[in-house]
Amino acid sequence: xxERNTLMxxxxxxxxxxxxGGSLMGAVGLNGAAKDExxxxxxxxxIASSGWAKWTPVNAAAIGTHLFGSxxxxxxxxxxxxxxxxxxASTLAKTVITGAALAATAYARVxxxxxxxxxxSDPEDAEKAAKHPIDxxxxxxxxxxxxxxxxxxxxxxxxxxxxxxEQQRPAEQAQGMWQxxxxxAPHMPSAPDWHLMH
Numbered sequence: 001x002x003e004r005n006t007l008m009x010x011x012x013x014x015x016x017x018x019x020x021g022g023s024l025m026g027a028v029g030l031n032g033a034a035k036d037e038x039x040x041x042x043x044x045x046x047i048a049s050s051g052w053a054k055w056t057p058v059n060a061a062a063i064g065t066h067l068f069g070s071x072x073x074x075x076x077x078x079x080x081x082x083x084x085x086x087x088x089a090s091t092l093a094k095t096v097i098t099g100a101a102l103a104a105t106a107y108a109r110v111x112x113x114x115x116x117x118x119x120x121s122d123p124e125d126a127e128k129a130a131k132h133p134i135d136x137x138x139x140x141x142x143x144x145x146x147x148x149x150x151x152x153x154x155x156x157x158x159x160x161x162x163x164x165x166e167q168q169r170p171a172e173q174a175q176g177m178w179q180x181x182x183x184x185a186p187h188m189p190s191a192p193d194w195h196l197m198h
Contacts, residue, residue: 008072015066020154022059027147045119052112094160101153108146111139
């Protein structure tokens with residue numbers, strides 16, 4: 001119970017912090033600045049697209065770092081996930097929300113790339129956009145929505161991460177494992193008050 005996983009926890013937390021913070025800053029700051037500075041739809045889209053394109057490699061590295069750290073923590077905590085009441089459910093919730101956040105991030109990038117091509121002044125980009133024309137108004141609305149979904153989902157992961165931290169307190173572990181054991185063997189006596197004992 002007392003084993004440390006500082007490296008994996010750091011990778012998990014730093015990656016998630018960058019993913020959440022970057023997506024929120026982009027939705028608020030970058031998109032807002034592009035609207036303020038762009039005199040037309042095309043210039044606004046170009047400013048925002050340029051910023052998001054520069055952020056994409058950093059975001060991808062942050063997501064990879066987070067996923068690597070998550071995998072390491074899951075392996076390290078597998079016995080606790082199986083034995084402690086509530087940890088399996090919160091781990092499943094984190095997995096589902098992580099998958100949704102990955103999908104929303106990828107979808108936002110695909111839409112962003114389409115708008116980037118459609119608004120570009122580069123003849124080669126214009127040619128590519130002409131081969132695959134899009135409804136820019138619709139794509140812009142979908143992108144605006146997707147770019148807010150990402151910080152909402154990654155923010156939910158931050159909250160679940162806090163819950164996992166609470167579940168790792170010694171009293172929480174002892175009580176959760178006792179409750180799990182009782183659910184498998186109902187004839188066992190009720191758990192003592194672990195919080196008073198620690």
